[in-house]
Each structure stands twice: as structure tokens, then as C-alpha cells.
Amino acid sequence: MTTTHEFWLAGRRASGESDFEVRHSFDGSLVGKVSVPTDAQIEEAVAAAVAAAPVFAATPAHVRAAALDHVSKRLAERTEEIARLITAENGKPIKWARGEVGRAVSVFRWAAEEARRTNGETMRLDTDPGGTGRFAVVRRFPKGVVLGIAPFNFPLNLVAHKVAPAIAVGAPIILKPAPATPISALVLGEILAETDLPAGSWSVLPVPNEKMPALVQDDRLPVISFTGSDKVGYQIMDSVPRKHVTLELGGNAAAVVLADWNSEADLDWAATRIAMFSNYQAGQSCISVQRVIADATVYDALVERIVAKVQAQVTGDPADDAVDVGPLVDENAAKRVESWVDDAVAKGAKVLTGGVREGASYAPTVVADLSGDAILATAEVFGPVLSLHKVDSTDEAFAAVNDSAFGLQAGVFTHDVQAAFRAQRELQVGGVIIGDAPSYRADQMPYGGVKDSGVGREGVKYAMEDFTYERVLVLTGLDL
Incomplete structure (x- = not known):
């Protein structure tokens, strides 16, 4: 009954x-x-x-x-x-x-x-x-x-x-x-x-x-x-x-990886956290990682690791303790995510992994070469989709973070304390997480955003x- x-x-x-x-x-x-x-x-x-x-x-x-x-x-x-x-x-x-x-x-x-x-x-x-x-x-x-x-x-x-x-x-x-x-x-x-x-x-x-x-x-x-x-x-x-x-x-949270975050251990940590927190609620979190903005000196090595770690995310029945990524809230939500990725591909983006829907589930997805006129570039996907962006300097990286209608949180992977304080000063967001993904939230801290967030x-x-x-x-x- x-x-x-x-x-x-x-x-x-x-x-x-x-x-x-x-x-x-x-x-x-x-x-x-x-x-x-x-x-x-x-x-x-x-x-x-x-x-x-x-x-x-x-x-x-x-x-x-x-x-x-x-x-x-x-x-x-x-x-x-x-x-x-x-x-x-x-x-x-x-x-x-x-x-x-x-x-x-x-x-x-x-x-x-x-x-x-x-x-x-x-x-x-x-x-x-x-x-x-x-x-x-x-x-x-x-x-x-x-x-x-x-x-x-x-x-x-x-x-x-x-x-x-x-x-x-x-x-x-x-x-x-x-x-x-x-x-x-x-x-x-x-x-x-x-x-x-x-x-x-x-x-x-x-x-x-x-x-x-x-x-x-x-x-x-x-x-x-x-x-x-x-x-x-x-x-x-x-x-x-x-x-x-x-x-x-909402948000379209960015994870920034600066040039000084360049050791094997650094890149493994960043890739692990980015892969986990672009997918941990099937991407249905306001501070889920949606954009990775990486310095050109670390971009290729980072991308290789991110793709491998996203592919390692375990999908399936969410009642299973081993599963990392379950379905979206309903099939319509998954169909919307699918349509946004299809739009990005039609406008020149490359799917490096994922891009497949089954019912209400959408496979953890990584895209590169995202066009600025793709809806995925500007809106909150609220799904397990991550886009990769290469930049040549900290100036360019921070400008890319701010080039958004949203401003909830950002993550900055750096060891440079000056860069950390600069990030807090310049990034138009409600919170800046240093050395980790933007998805970290302690429930006692002030949490919220600026602009459309x-x-x-x-x-x-x-x-x-x-x-x-x-x-x-x-x-x-x-x-x-």
C-alpha cells in the first residue's frame, strides 16, 4: 500500500x-x-x-x-x-x-x-x-x-x-x-x-x-x-x-588553475577535485564546477588527467554505495542537458568524454573548444558537464571568470598567497576557494553571490x- x-x-x-x-x-x-x-x-x-x-x-x-x-x-x-x-x-x-x-x-x-x-x-x-x-x-x-x-x-x-x-x-x-x-x-x-x-x-x-x-x-x-x-x-x-x-x-562556477600549480601532485589533486565536483550531484549544484580555466603551461597535462578521472566516475543506481554519479532529477532535465551539449557541438565544441543520455541519466561529460555563443558557455547547465578553457596569464584567467552573468563562487588552484588575495579582490563572486574546487561550502560561513547569482x-x-x-x-x- x-x-x-x-x-x-x-x-x-x-x-x-x-x-x-x-x-x-x-x-x-x-x-x-x-x-x-x-x-x-x-x-x-x-x-x-x-x-x-x-x-x-x-x-x-x-x-x-x-x-x-x-x-x-x-x-x-x-x-x-x-x-x-x-x-x-x-x-x-x-x-x-x-x-x-x-x-x-x-x-x-x-x-x-x-x-x-x-x-x-x-x-x-x-x-x-x-x-x-x-x-x-x-x-x-x-x-x-x-x-x-x-x-x-x-x-x-x-x-x-x-x-x-x-x-x-x-x-x-x-x-x-x-x-x-x-x-x-x-x-x-x-x-x-x-x-x-x-x-x-x-x-x-x-x-x-x-x-x-x-x-x-x-x-x-x-x-x-x-x-x-x-x-x-x-x-x-x-x-x-x-x-x-x-x-x-545559480552560477556557472569556474575552477582556475594557475601556472604555479604545476607539480604532478598538484595536477592530480586539481583533476581529482574538478572531476568529482563537476559530477557529484549529477552537476545539480549551484557551485558545481562548470568551467575549467587553466594556464597554457599546465593545460595539456591537466586535461589528460581530468578526462581520465571523469571517465573513472562510477555511474548507476544511486542506492549503491560505490556510485559517484546518479541520474538528474527527472528525464526532462537530462534532455535539456543533452540539447545544450548538442548545441555546443553544432557550434564547434569537441566532446572529450561522455555526451550520452540514458533516460534521466547523462554521462559525465567534458567538452573543449566551446564557442562563446553556445548556451553552455553562458548559462548554468545544472548537469554533469564540464568545459575546458586555455589562457595565457592570470589576468586573462580572472577576466574569464568575471565574463559571466553569474558570480557565486570560484576555485583558484595556486600556491601564491599574493594571487590568492588578488583573487578575492578582483573576482566578482561571493566566495573564492584557494587550492580547491569552487564547490566547497562550510554551512556556517556566509554563502551567496553577486550579479545574477x-x-x-x-x-x-x-x-x-x-x-x-x-x-x-x-x-x-x-x-x-
Whole structure:
């Protein structure tokens, strides 16, 4: 008998009048059915969140921290179960799914720590004569209810990056998971329901995409945190110009290999990391390596190694511990990647390995001689495809990185500390990773981009700042 998963309305289980299926992208098997909230239930969740806002904001820090600690602990206890679910929902290889659960465990733990140590600041105002006897206490307060909209590629951890900071600051959150991968978020709801958080402080609603515009534009939801495509993200921002909108969007991340990264060990390391992180989620990561920009002095030796290591990536059933690369989220996604590679080849590119689709799976692919007018050269492929580019200097390499509408992260393989600081100074991205691929992310660091890669920052502490504002208390007539 197929399980129909209920959703979470103001902290309690609920069912709607219809449901939809979630299917495994590798074999098409039914993962489960998910109940869809009615319009009346969506309204009930919003009203409950608004009513809960003042109560939740006044909740003692130890209550919020204890709830976050509980979630972290329970996720750790249920790691294998949830990892298997992530793999079933989106085709992520099980070894990467386990890593995602581990990251979510840390996100909730950090949120608990931040909830305990967020104290605000004080300042004396008698630094000028007009402030004599005055003293200020600056504290942060929630901007209001958060609408969190999560993507399919990290159905637990990117949900955690919205839910955990909201709970930490006492902001009610209505979470909308991706239609392809809602069950992981609903399981998180099971764990949240075990806590003592106030009724209405959180809901997990698998709202169909076509019903989202009304929710996005609801004035009672002043904060929107969206992770997904740049097209949808900026449509949201443009539709609600007076709201606080955080967008974590796409990229076409570059790995730069400079001339000094030239030993056998150096080149092997760079090729290993590039091959792994151009394919590790079937390329479905905003910071997956899409472009390799290598100095001409190391290019040929590097290319040989990259192709060999990409060919060594194990593909197949993502439930197999040995598999490195599973399917894309669905067959349409794989067909789109196939069409982009075909377009590149028609415009002169050479496929050095890969270039073959089977159902929802696309073979790890490396292309060279990519024309600037190919869609693969400018857009985010969000698939296991890597392009190679030869340059003659650091100037040319950094210019190539910046020649993009996106600016999320870049990796620079160099031993030169001056080049490292130059990269941070000149590269138009949100993060620069030295000595590794651009795909490295520590969940406590500020994470986000510039240009079409979005606005605002994730990372627990930084998202907490995004969800709050400073409120100043001035005390008068004090002997300081």
C-alpha cells in the first residue's frame, strides 16, 4: 500500500483534498504520495504564523535553542533513513545523501549555539555633549513571518538553512518544499513536531507552484527566502519590491588553475577535485564546477588527467554505495542537458568524454573548444558537464571568470598567497576557494553571490541577520 504523506499545518498533521506522486528518477518507482493543502488550509497556516509572531519572538532563547538541539540530535539518529529518502526523491548517490544529512545536523546545532549567544550590543552615547547621560542597547528583532521556498537539489540541507535560522531568531516560518522532493521536508516536520515550539511558529506546506504567486504577494509575509533558478528568483523580487527578499540563485562556477600549480601532485589533486565536483550531484549544484580555466603551461597535462578521472566516475543506481554519479532529477532535465551539449557541438565544441543520455541519466561529460555563443558557455547547465578553457596569464584567467552573468563562487588552484588575495579582490563572486574546487561550502560561513547569482547570504548567523532588524533602546538621565 502506497503511503500518502500528510503535511504540517501550524505544527500539526493535516491532509488536503488531493495529492501528487513523487517518483524515483533512476527507475521511476513510486516513492510516495503527498497531500496538497487547500486554499483554506494555506490561509489557516498564514493566519496562525501571524498570530504566533509576537509569542515566538518573546520565547526565551533556551526554548528555541533546545528545540534546535533536539532536531540536530534526531536527524543524526535517523541519518540512514533520511539519506535513503533523499536518494529516492532526487536520485542523489547515497554517499552524498548521507553527507547532506550530516550537514543538516550541523546547521541545526550551529543555530542552537547562535540562539544562545545572540546578545546584541551596547553603546555609550555621551561621546558628544548632546548625548550626556544617554546609553543605548541595540538588539535584533524578527522582521516578521518568513516564507521559505526550497529547491530540489538539497531537499534537507537547504530546507535547514531556512528553518533553523528562523527558529533561532523567533521568526515563524512557512516552508514550501520543491514539488519533486517534498518528503524530506515533511520528515523534518515530524522531528519539529516533537519539540515545544509554539503552535503556528512553523508549517511545511507542499503548495503547487501555480499557487505560489498569491502566497508570495501576501503582505503578511514580509520576508521571503528563495533558493532556485535566477528566472524565478527575480520574478519573485520584482513582484514584491517592498518585501525583504533573499535570493540564492545559480552560477556557472569556474575552477582556475594557475601556472604555479604545476607539480604532478598538484595536477592530480586539481583533476581529482574538478572531476568529482563537476559530477557529484549529477552537476545539480549551484557551485558545481562548470568551467575549467587553466594556464597554457599546465593545460595539456591537466586535461589528460581530468578526462581520465571523469571517465573513472562510477555511474548507476544511486542506492549503491560505490556510485559517484546518479541520474538528474527527472528525464526532462537530462534532455535539456543533452540539447545544450548538442548545441555546443553544432557550434564547434569537441566532446572529450561522455555526451550520452540514458533516460534521466547523462554521462559525465567534458567538452573543449566551446564557442562563446553556445548556451553552455553562458548559462548554468545544472548537469554533469564540464568545459575546458586555455589562457595565457592570470589576468586573462580572472577576466574569464568575471565574463559571466553569474558570480557565486570560484576555485583558484595556486600556491601564491599574493594571487590568492588578488583573487578575492578582483573576482566578482561571493566566495573564492584557494587550492580547491569552487564547490566547497562550510554551512556556517556566509554563502551567496553577486550579479545574477542573487542577493543576501545564507549561513546560519548571516541568515539570522537577514531575518531580523536592529531596534535601539536609548536610556536617558544616567550617570555613566
